[in-house]
Amino acid sequence: MKTCHTLVALVVVLGLLLWLSIRAIDTDSSGFDRRLAEIDRVAMINNAQRRDVLSARVGLLRDYDSLARQRDGLEGAIAILRQGQKNLSSATATIDGISVLIKQQEALVERFSSDNALLQNSFAYFGLFTSRLGASEEGQRNVPAFSALAAAMLHLTLDTSKDAAQDVATRLDELATQAPAPSDARSVKALIAHGWLLQKLLPEVNGTLKSLFALPINSEVMHLREIVKASQNTTRATATTFRILLSITSLLLLAILVRLGHQLHARTLMLQRRAALEHKLAEISTRFINSRPDDVGRLIEQALGELAIEMNANRAYLILAGASRQIYVWSEDGAARPLGWPYQALALAMQFRQAGENIIRITRTDRLPPGDEAEAFLSAGVRSWACVYRNGTDGISCLLSFDKFKTPGRVPTRDLGLLRMALDAMATALERRNLELERTRLETRLQQAHRLETVGALTSGRDSWLRRDGGVDVRVRKTERDPAPANPTCRRKRARPD
Amino acid sequence: MAVFVCGRGLAEAFVPDFPSQLSSDVEPITPIPSAPPVNPAKLELGYRLFEDPRLSASGTRSCLSCHDTRTNGASGRRFDTALDGSLLALNTNTVFNAALSFRQNWEGDARTLEAQAEAALQSPRFMGADLNSVVQTLSKDPDLVRLFQQVYDGAPDRSRLVDAIGAYERSLLTPGCRFDAWLGGDRAALSSEELDGYQTFKSLGCISCHQGVNVGGNLFERNDVFHPLAAQQPAVLRVPSLRNIATTPPYFHDGSAATLDDAVRRMGAAQLNVDLSVHQITVIVAFLKTLTGSYEGHPVKGSTP
Structure with a gap:
């Protein structure tokens, strides 16, 4: 019965052990790792996008494909994060916030790309025409105006304030009022056109960049990372608790197995003793x-x-x-x-x-x-x-x-x-x-009775012998050889010794 | 962005001054990559849907009606016709290499090929389809149902229909153009005139917008930066790809440029404020013709109006 109880306890503990094992290993570690990787990917892509934007701004970006790929990458990463954080409301809210910021950034990047393409082109043309007109022999009288415009434009590239923009506008107006040399007319006209475009685009592009870099995507991503990390730590702590319980249960199982072993050993000993007892x-x-x-x-x-x-x-x-x-x-x-x-x-x-x-x-x-x-x-x-x-x-x-x-x-x-x-x-x-x-006692008594009977027979035979010749020896010998049937009366007496 | 100055007239101002050894690593244009590996059955399903007139309300037109993949992936008409017989407002874009553009349509209002396909199917001007009805109709076609089952392990539905079309369109890349070969190191792939055209293309500033793998298609731009280019609306357009540009006349969103020469000349004036010389136009067009690739082993060819 005790062994039966021990076996029941063993089954229960094994079941508990299995459940604890599942809870101890079900930490969704791969899910957390994947989400953390996606969060890091968002940060990485975001940083790469900002780096490329700055590269494009200074004319070092080869093409804008990378910006489009980064947009797709951010969208994909956010979609994966949404998928993995359905049950964590705080993370979901943060992801929603990041998603909104990314959409804002996407719009800013697209606006930047459009403006920057023109900006880079007009910069090149502005430099071209400024150089050419400065070297023109016929347009020497306009050189101060070209130089003033170039200086104002250079200032605008560094300071896109309204004053700087207004200064460029003033220089452009001044240049437009001056009569260019006939051979320079087309160049001056182009210079002014590109100048106006730059005067408009430079503050806009810089404003776009400022807005873009002001978006707190990285801080929100870090915040999201902390949330996910905290959730991961909580899950790990829970798993650790279950692992401790698992260890305790394992010890319990060990104790039960030891007890069962002892019981089986005792049973074996008992059976051996029983066998020995039976043998004895x-x-x-x-x-x-x-x-x-x-x-x-x-x-x-x-x-x-x-x-x-x-x-x-x-x-x-x-x-x-x-x-x-x-x-x-x-x-x-x-x-x-x-x-x-x-x-x-x-x-x-x-x-x-x-x-x-x-x-x-x-x-x-x-x-x-x-x-x-x-x-x-x-x-x-x-x-x-x-x-x-x-x-x-x-x-x-x-x-x-x-x-x-x-x-x-x-x-x-x-x-x-x-x-x-x-x-x-x-x-x-x-x-x-x-x-x-x-039986021995009865046999003894029977023998005694036989002796008495023999004595009696001898006694009566001698009397008879005394009365008849030659009969005693035969009767005596016969009685000694086969005493039982000799006297029926005597047999009955032996059958009932008591 | 370097602009090279070599003096005398504006028409001759931008003389090429490129290093003799060019590498695609430093070029603003990159070769067309290989199409992503896709389940052949899915491509088959996508193609079947792409050419299936049952996807339109009238049952008379398919995607292929305006995007003829046997020619240039579009049509040769200035404007295709709407379901009601009127002309559409914008010239039809080629479907070739559309997967390489960051947005779809002239206005860039579709973010993905699937979104573009779904919108076009449901547009009363284009296909006018009720996708639920289309799905019901397709569900009666055993061959298509078998294909859907094979690809998606399920029956036809809206999302699977659009996904299959998108997967097929994603395969419509036209690699193998001579310019890509030149980018890949084949120095004999371009003639001196074509190379001159490429250098002019860059030095004039066309490359500012037409760059990347699709030679455009990765940003928005105003269509009248300095002067009016074509129809004023839409004011902002997705910069079109110049891949296979020689096979897709007429040009611009309103199809107002019948020839490539005209389109180049007008672009220079409107977007760059430059009056291009005949020589510049000639060499640029020569360069643009090197962007014609191949589809299914055959060079992309123009479509008759």
Whole structure:
């Protein structure tokens, strides 16, 4: 039953272990890693886009394809982040905020691209025409105006304030009012056209850049990263808790397995002991079968000793109740029996006996309720007591009992069940011995009767011989050779010796 | 952006001064990449849908009606006709290399090929289709249903329909043009005139907007920076790709430039404030003709009006 309980506990703990294992490993670590990677990708793409925007602004970007790819990359990363953060409301709100910022940035980047393409072109043309007109021999009178315009434009590239823009506008107006040399007319016209475009675009582009770089995308991305990281840490902490529980449960499982092992070991030992006991019982029974009547007493005492050793008892005894009360005792180290013991055991067995298995077992006599029984055990020095018995017409007819007076101990019920076989074997041996003794006694009496009969026959034959010749020897010899049928009356007497 | 100055007249101001060894690593134009690998069955499904007139309300026109992939991916007409027989407001863009543009349509109002396809299918001017009805109709075609099942492991629906068309359009790239070969290191791929045209194209500033893998298609721009170019509306346009430009006349969003020479001349004036010389126009056009690639192993060719 205990093993059954242990097995149930084992199954329960295994189930618990499995559940804890799942909870301990289900940290969505790959999901967190993926989301963190996407967050880092957003930051990286955003930085790359801003870098490319600045490169384009100074004319170092080869083409605008990278800006388009970055737009797609940001959208893709945001979509992945949305997908992975459905259950985290704070992260979702932050992602929504980043998404809005990215859309704003996208619009700014597109506006920048459009303006910057014109800006770079007009810069090139402005430089071209300014250089050419400055070198023109026919337009020398306009050189101060060209130089002033170039200086104002240079200032505008550094300072896109309204004043600087107004200064450029003033210079352009001044140049427009001056009559160019005929050969320079087209160049001046183109210069003014590109100048006006630059005067308009420079503040716009710089304004676009300022707006773009003012977008707090990176800080929001970092905020999102912190949220996801915090969520990851929480999940990891939970997983750690489950791992601790898992470890505890593993130890519990180990304890249960050890307990189960012990129980199985104890069961094995019990079975071995039981087998040994059965073997011993068989051996004892065989000895009884092959024994001579006068050896039965010795064999019983030997069997008691062997059984006591098997039962780890200090004393064993067999009591045959009834008129011809017999008692056989084996004591460890030949210790003397306490006064009145083990007859008292018979009385105690009468007290404790119950209907059923004919087994009495008291593991700890000191734990018996106070009373005569406890006192009896105490006075006899018996600390554990077990017995099997047979019921007779007047109560217990036969009792096989074991005492432990050194250390208390428990005798397995199954072993006691086997001891009933020993009790039966001993009781049978005693009965057989009694029968043998009775037979021997009867044979002795029969022989005595035969002698008497022979004496009687001799006596009567001599009388007859005295009366008739030659008959005595024949009759006497015949009677000696085959005494039974000689006298029917005598046979009947032998059949009923009592 | 370098502008080279070599004196005398404006027409001759931008004499090429490029280093003799050019590399695509430093060029503002990059070769067309290989088409992304796609399930062949998906391409087959996309093509079947692309040419299927059941996708229009009238059942008389398909995507292929205006985007003829057997020629230039568009039509040769200035304006294609709407469902009601009237003319559309804008010239039809080629579908070739559309996947390389950052937005679709002249106005750039479609962010993806799928969005463009869905809008075109449902537009009462273009296809006028009710996609739910189209899906129901297609669901009665066992061959198409089998293809949908094979590709999507499911029956036809709106998103799968649009996705298949988008996947097919994404495969409509035209690599193999001579200019890409030159970018790849084949110095004999371009004649001196064509190379002169490329250098002029860059030095004039055309490259400011027409750059990248699609030679355009990656930013918006006003169409009348210095002077009016064509129809004023839309005022801001997605810069068109110049890939296969020689095969897609007429030009501009209103199809008002019948020839490439005219388009180049007008672009110089309107967008750069430059009156291009005949020589400049000639060499630029010569360069632009080197941007004609191949589709399915055949050079892209012009379409008859």
